[in-house]
Amino acid sequence: MPRSMQTISIAEHQEAFARALLWREEALPTSIMGPGTSTPAKRFGVYRNNVFASLTGCLGARFPVVARLVGEEFFNAMARVFVERHPPISPALFEYGDEFPSFLTAFPPAKALPYLPDVAQLEWHVATAYHAADAQPIDATALGKLGNGAPDTGLVLDPSCAIVLSHYPVFSIWQTNTRDDVVQHVDASAGGEGALIVRPQFNVEVVGLDAASYAFIAALAAGHALELAAEIATELDSSFDVGAALQTLFSSGAIVGLRPASGVSLPITTNMRLLSCAS
Numbered sequence: 001m002p003r004s005m006q007t008i009s010i011a012e013h014q015e016a017f018a019r020a021l022l023w024r025e026e027a028l029p030t031s032i033m034g035p036g037t038s039t040p041a042k043r044f045g046v047y048r049n050n051v052f053a054s055l056t057g058c059l060g061a062r063f064p065v066v067a068r069l070v071g072e073e074f075f076n077a078m079a080r081v082f083v084e085r086h087p088p089i090s091p092a093l094f095e096y097g098d099e100f101p102s103f104l105t106a107f108p109p110a111k112a113l114p115y116l117p118d119v120a121q122l123e124w125h126v127a128t129a130y131h132a133a134d135a136q137p138i139d140a141t142a143l144g145k146l147g148n149g150a151p152d153t154g155l156v157l158d159p160s161c162a163i164v165l166s167h168y169p170v171f172s173i174w175q176t177n178t179r180d181d182v183v184q185h186v187d188a189s190a191g192g193e194g195a196l197i198v199r200p201q202f203n204v205e206v207v208g209l210d211a212a213s214y215a216f217i218a219a220l221a222a223g224h225a226l227e228l229a230a231e232i233a234t235e236l237d238s239s240f241d242v243g244a245a246l247q248t249l250f251s252s253g254a255i256v257g258l259r260p261a262s263g264v265s266l267p268i269t270t271n272m273r274l275l276s277c278a279s
Contacts, residue, residue, distance in 0.1 A: 055083045055096070062097045063123045065177040066104075066116060078107065094131055097124060115168035115188055122174050122195055125162035126206060129199040132160030137200045137253035140246065146258070151227035155220050155249070156257035158198050163209065163217050165194035171208040200253020207252050212237035213245045223259075 056079040060067045067075040086099045101120040104110050135158050143150050164170065169186055171193040176184040194209035196217065209217070212233040219229035230242040249255050 052080055052083055055088070056080065058093050059083075059097055059100065062127045063100060063120050065123055065174055066120050068177050068183075069113065069116065069119070069173075070110070074109075078110065081107070094127070097127070100124065115166065115170060115173060118164065118166035118168055118170045119173055122164050122170055122197070122206070125164065125197040126204050129160040129162065129197055129204045132158075132199060135159055135256040137250075137256055138258075140250045142258060143246070143250075152225045152260075154223055154225055154259045155255050156259050157217075157221055158200060158254050158256050160197070160199040160204075161221075161254050162197045163194060163214055163221075164197070165192065165209070165211060165214045167192045169193045171195040171206070174206065175208075196248070196252060196254065198252055198254045205252045207248055209248075210237070212240040213248070216240070216242070216245050217249070 056076055059079045059082065060075065070078065082100060082103050086103065088096045090096070101117045101124060104117040104120055110116050137158065143153070143155075146153055168188055169190050169192070172186045172190075173188075174195070176186060192211065194211065194214040196205075196207045196209050196213075198205050198207075215236050216229050216233035219232045220226070224232070226242075226246075230240070233240045233242070233245070
């Protein structure tokens with residue numbers, strides 16, 4: 001008996017429907033019928049276009065700076081390719097787009113903007129910070145009360161906390177395209193920048209970081225004590241100011257508690273580019 005005449009499972013129906021929906025070269029599933037015996041290709045095409053438009057809109061809302069940098073037409077075309085290669089795997093659309101930064105790295109038409117994947121990574125952390133667990137920040141007085149024991153203490157970072165480090169000035173690019181009424185020119189060859197992303201209450205904070213501050217926070221996220229984290233950062237930059245770095249963490253609401261240091265050894269090198277630091 002021909003396959004089309006056999007009884008197939010609901011799962012097979014769904015798989016065939018999804019393939020036809022997301023890949024334009026796929027034929028319409030034989031199980032989809034219109035009035036009478038006609039095949040509703042046009043109706044299915046409208047539905048397909050609506051799905052792509054919805055997912056493109058989702059990506060545009062998730063990565064507004066990337067969309068602004070490349071322009072609407074380019075972004076929409078790029079998003080369509082991404083949706084075909086990386087369809088949603090969760091019904092929760094706020095989870096969609098985690099593969100977009102790595103997709104940009106391997107997308108040839110975007111090679112002229114080598115900083116684009118890192119900007120996208122920063123934006124992804126901004127978006128996901130909204131959905132992180134809530135925690136109550138503490139202030140620096142808690143650390144001061146420890147006295148001589150402070151250097152041997154670790155810091156608990158807010159669950160929304162993430163840090164990025166790029167070879168490009170991604171914080172400046174993100175900042176002017178997000179906060180400035182008139183977008184300023186940023187020299188992409190000006191050197192690398194990092195950023196701290198955290199949502200202490202209702203609003204996401206994004207703070208610029210240098211490489212040493214990035215390494216300091218990465219070491220704290222790994223469970224190292226303050227003293228060792230400062231040593232790691234100072235190895236990268238002898239002028240590293242641990243007081244200023246702590247001020248940044250506490251003032252941004254990134255610290256939610258203190259804990260004994262784990263003592264786990266973690267190699268930190270200057271070629272580290274990205275670390276999510278959920279505690």
